[in-house]
Amino acid sequence: MDYNTMCPKYEVAIEIIGKKWTGLIIRVLMGGPKRFKDIKSQIPEMSDRMLTERMKELESVGIVKRSVYPETPVRIEYALTEKGNSLKTIINEIQTWSEQWVDHCSASE
Amino acid sequence: MDYNTMCPKYEVAIEIIGKKWTGLIIRVLMGGPKRFKDIKSQIPEMSDRMLTERMKELESVGIVKRSVYPETPVRIEYALTEKGNSLKTIINEIQTWSEQWVDHCSASE
Numbered sequence: 001m002d003y004n005t006m007c008p009k010y011e012v013a014i015e016i017i018g019k020k021w022t023g024l025i026i027r028v029l030m031g032g033p034k035r036f037k038d039i040k041s042q043i044p045e046m047s048d049r050m051l052t053e054r055m056k057e058l059e060s061v062g063i064v065k066r067s068v069y070p071e072t073p074v075r076i077e078y079a080l081t082e083k084g085n086s087l088k089t090i091i092n093e094i095q096t097w098s099e100q101w102v103d104h105c106s107a108s109e
Numbered sequence: 110m111d112y113n114t115m116c117p118k119y120e121v122a123i124e125i126i127g128k129k130w131t132g133l134i135i136r137v138l139m140g141g142p143k144r145f146k147d148i149k150s151q152i153p154e155m156s157d158r159m160l161t162e163r164m165k166e167l168e169s170v171g172i173v174k175r176s177v178y179p180e181t182p183v184r185i186e187y188a189l190t191e192k193g194n195s196l197k198t199i200i201n202e203i204q205t206w207s208e209q210w211v212d213h214c215s216a217s218e
Contacts, residue, residue: 010200013207018127023119033205083210090206091119093199098122101171101192109113 016061021046021054025090026080029064030088033079063087125170130155130163132200135189138173139197142188172196 017023021043027040028034040051053079058064063084069075126132130152137143137151149160164187167173172193178184 009207009211011129012202012211013203014127014132016124017203018123020120023123061182086210090199090202093202094122094126095119096124097195100120101195102118102121 016058016063017087017090017094019054019057021050022058023094025051025058026063026084026091027095028085029078029080029084033067033077035077036074039078058084069073123166125172126199126203128163128166130159131167132203133148134160134163134167134194135172135200136204138187138189138193140187142176144184144186148187151184167193 017026018108024043024046028039035053036051039055040046040048043051044069055064055066059066059078062081065079065081067077067079116122124133133152133155134148137148144210145164148164149155149157152160164173164175168175168187171190174188174190176186178186
């Protein structure tokens with residue numbers, strides 16, 4: 001195995017999907033484009049400030065696209081890009097693995 | 110979607126596989142049981158201290174098993190458990206995704 005091919009890119013990917021709430025936000029958006037308040041209503045424990053921060057991050061790395069529709073009032077929707085949609089398998093696999101192997105809410109068994 | 114079923118376990122899983130070097134160590138061990146120095150030789154950029162720390166963590170969460178063979182000199186080998194082996198798909202998927210979508214060594218495009 002050539003470790004150089006794995007190292008930085010793998011860690012960049014993990015850095016993206018590993019941030020608190022990110023997996024959950026992506027899963028919510030897998031249900032289709034959503035407004036801020038619709039995402040929020042599905043993750044009520046997350047603060048508005050945190051969701052704002054995460055959406056900006058996800059937009060900046062090309063996982064989420066923000067669309068502004070010039071209606072009255074203005075409608076703003078967030079949707080997964082192709083890059084974001086392609087995370088589906090990974091996120092579902094992590095979820096499945098964690099349901100099978102993680103017993104408690106800490107990393108230790 | 111019931112966010113409660115996703116939240117803490119997903120994050121525990123990410124916490125495990127997201128630590129620096131962990132994905133790489135698990136990939137090296139997918140090649141079969143290895144001694145400390147063999148793992149080290151495949152990841153030369155990682156310090157001994159860091160590898161020691163990670164192996165202890167991976168053992169404590171049941172992903173790696175440490176076996177001591179009472180030979181002269183004593184042989185100590187590390188191997189993936191069933192739990193560890195079951196991470197194979199996830200780690201390979203993250204690797205594949207990152208090769209396709211991550212261009213640079215930072216999270217931004």
